[in-house]
Amino acid sequence: MMRLIFAAAIALIATGANAQSLTVHNPGPDRDNAVIDLPVPMDARVQSVKIGSTAYPVQYLNAKFRLVAPLKAGDTIVTFSPDAAPVGPLRVLVTLNIQDGGHLEGDPKNGGAITGGAFHLRDQFTSPPDHFIHDGLIAFEGIGWESDKVAYRLYLDERNVTDIFGKYGTGMIFPTVGHGFDDYQYPVAWGGDIFKVGASLGVGGIGLLRDGKATQVGPSTITGKVIANGPVTAIAGVDADAIGGGKGNIHATYAITAGSAITEVKVKADQVTEPLVTGLTVHPGDQTFAPQTKGEWTYIAAWGPQEHGPDPVGWAVFYRTGDVTGAPVNDGQTLFVSFKSATDADYRFGARWTQEGKAAVPGIRDLDGFKAWLERTAEDLNHPLVVDH
Numbered sequence: 001m002m003r004l005i006f007a008a009a010i011a012l013i014a015t016g017a018n019a020q021s022l023t024v025h026n027p028g029p030d031r032d033n034a035v036i037d038l039p040v041p042m043d044a045r046v047q048s049v050k051i052g053s054t055a056y057p058v059q060y061l062n063a064k065f066r067l068v069a070p071l072k073a074g075d076t077i078v079t080f081s082p083d084a085a086p087v088g089p090l091r092v093l094v095t096l097n098i099q100d101g102g103h104l105e106g107d108p109k110n111g112g113a114i115t116g117g118a119f120h121l122r123d124q125f126t127s128p129p130d131h132f133i134h135d136g137l138i139a140f141e142g143i144g145w146e147s148d149k150v151a152y153r154l155y156l157d158e159r160n161v162t163d164i165f166g167k168y169g170t171g172m173i174f175p176t177v178g179h180g181f182d183d184y185q186y187p188v189a190w191g192g193d194i195f196k197v198g199a200s201l202g203v204g205g206i207g208l209l210r211d212g213k214a215t216q217v218g219p220s221t222i223t224g225k226v227i228a229n230g231p232v233t234a235i236a237g238v239d240a241d242a243i244g245g246g247k248g249n250i251h252a253t254y255a256i257t258a259g260s261a262i263t264e265v266k267v268k269a270d271q272v273t274e275p276l277v278t279g280l281t282v283h284p285g286d287q288t289f290a291p292q293t294k295g296e297w298t299y300i301a302a303w304g305p306q307e308h309g310p311d312p313v314g315w316a317v318f319y320r321t322g323d324v325t326g327a328p329v330n331d332g333q334t335l336f337v338s339f340k341s342a343t344d345a346d347y348r349f350g351a352r353w354t355q356e357g358k359a360a361v362p363g364i365r366d367l368d369g370f371k372a373w374l375e376r377t378a379e380d381l382n383h384p385l386v387v388d389h
Contacts, residue, residue, distance in 0.1 A: 021079045023388035028073030031380065033259030036071070037064040038387060041080055048085035049078050055085040059232040066232045068258045071385070091148045091258035092234035094226045095174035096122045097139035102180075108132050119179050126223040127156050140178030143224035145236045145254055149261040149363065150351055152203070154254065156224050160217040160240055161205030162254075162263075164195035164315065166353040170360045186308040194353055195315070196307050200281040200334040203315040204349025206252055206267050207336070208274040214329075214336035218244055233257045248272040261352060261363075262318075262377065267345035276345050279328075279336025280315055283307075287367075288335050289374070290328045293321050295382035300328045300335050301374055303367055311355045314370035318348040318381060350377065 020041045026034065038049065040063065048055040049067050058065040065080075102117025113136040131137055133155075144153040148170035154162045165184065167173060168191045177184045186192030199216065201207045207214050217240050225237035235255040243250065248271045255264040269276055279300070282288060286304035301316035317337070323346070324337040339345045352370055356363040364370050 021077050024071065024076050024078055025386040025388065026071045026073050026076065027383040027386075030073055031071045033068050033257075034071035034385060035066065035068055035257050035260070036078070036385060036387075037062070037066050038078065038080075040065055045082040046080045047083060048081045050081050051076060051078055055081060055083065057085040057088075057231045059228070059230065061228065061233055066257075068232055068260075089148075089170070090172050090230065091170070092146065092230045092232070092256055093172045093174065094143065094145045094229055094234045094236045095139075095172075096125055096143045096224050096226055096236075097175065097178070098122050098125050099137050099139070099180065102136070104135070108135065113180070115180060121175070123226045124223065125156070126221065131157060133157055133159075136180045138178075139180075140174065140184060143226075143236050143238065144174040145234050145256050145263070146172055146174055147234075147256045147258055147260055148360075149259065150353070150356065152254070152256070152263060152351075154205075154224075154236070154238055156222050156238070158216065158219045158222075159197070160220070160222060160238065161197060161200070161202035161207065162349070163193065163197050163202055164313065164351045164353075166191040166194040166313070166356055168355065168357070168359040170357070186306075191353075191355070192308065194306055194308055194311075194313055195281070195351070196283060197281055198333065201277070201279045201336060202281055203351055204263065204265060204278055204280070204317045204347065206250060206265070206345065207277050207279070207334075208272065209277045209338055210274055213331040214277045214279050214334040217250060220244070220250075227253060228255075231258070243272065246271075250276075260350075262348050262350040265345070265347050265349065269343050269345075272342065275325075275342065276339045277336045278317055278319070278339075278345065278347055278349075279334045280317060282330060282333060282335050288330065289316075289371075290335075295378070296320050296322065297378050297381035299374055299378055300337065301370075302335060303370055311353065312367070313351060313353050314364070314367070314373075315351040316349065316374055316377075318350070318377060320346075323347070348377075348381070 099117040102114040106112030151165035220240040227235040289301040
């Protein structure tokens with residue numbers, strides 16, 4: 001359904017057949033997977049954008065055309081094209097997979113689970129009041145989004161925070177995992193669940209500040225939504241309504257783009273009495289990083305091996321210093337920041353694994369590589385691309 005909506009929007013806006021060119025300025029250095037958002041031309045039928053002789057697919061998103069492409073430092077000419085780009089492998093995906101027709105076997109308090117049904121993809125699903133953790137109703141316990149670099153899942157229950165799945169290759173993994181059992185625990189053929197969340201905010205989960213600690217949202221009416229599914233960016237939506245049985249609501253979107261390990265998070269809250277926070281799980285022995293501010297955007301990060309395997313993982317939250325109340329706080333299980341606004345939050349998170357891409361294009365392999373990625377990501381956020389209108 002969402003693809004039809006985007007296609008209809010493009011058909012209405014893009015008419016005619018004349019190509020148009022724009023200049024994109026990259027303040028540098030070169031970017032391997034630059035996210036380029038272009039204004040929509042009024043007299044061009046756009047199916048791709050060309051840089052030199054290479055055509056890249058576009059996606060109509062937020063009233064602009066988005067593409068991902070390598071971009072040199074300095075100025076690059078991009079040209080709208082009425083011709084479709086070559087069809088390539090799927091690079092982003094949101095998955096919401098629900099078991100239909102099953103029945104509860106056993107006692108919910110002693111490992112009972114729903115079995116006997118069949119899993120079907122949904123565009124939207126609200127967890128029922130009798131849903132409980134590990135009941136098998138929702139594949140891999142939540143909604144998932146992934147790129148060709150990494151996969152994230154968000155628990156559609158009172159935890160409402162994000163976990164990390166590592167991938168050896170670039171293919172999409174979520175449609176086939178978690179069908180009634182934990183068939184994704186590391187190691188499996190494609191990678192696995194490489195992170196331990198516990199009672200913390202996981203990697204960049206949205207939470208609430210209670211008694212000086214970063215806490216998960218808690219019981220609510222929680223709904224997962226597939227908002228967009230590529231080909232450039234995939235977006236998941238998660239609504240937490242009637243938090244704690246009250247009137248508070250937190251609505252969030254999670255967007256991931258091809259070629260990127262970063263998730264862009266936008267949060268709207270209403271009638272929530274506790275401050276909004278985000279942060280990172282900190283396990284015993286993890287190294288943490290909170291650098292001095294060099295620009296509008298900065299980050300907090302952690303690094304360490306996981307209980308599921310010895311291969312280190314690095315995870316981080318990127319945020320604007322002006323959006324938070326002060327320095328990061330470590331409450332013993334979460335390294336977090338508090339937002340000044342009671343209604344809005346806009347931040348990014350990402351994770352890198354030392355085994356990522358070993359079956360395809362290798363990613364980072366050590367702490368130095370992770371630190372370099374942190375600095376480069378912050379640098380890109382602080383020096384956005386400029387499009388010549």
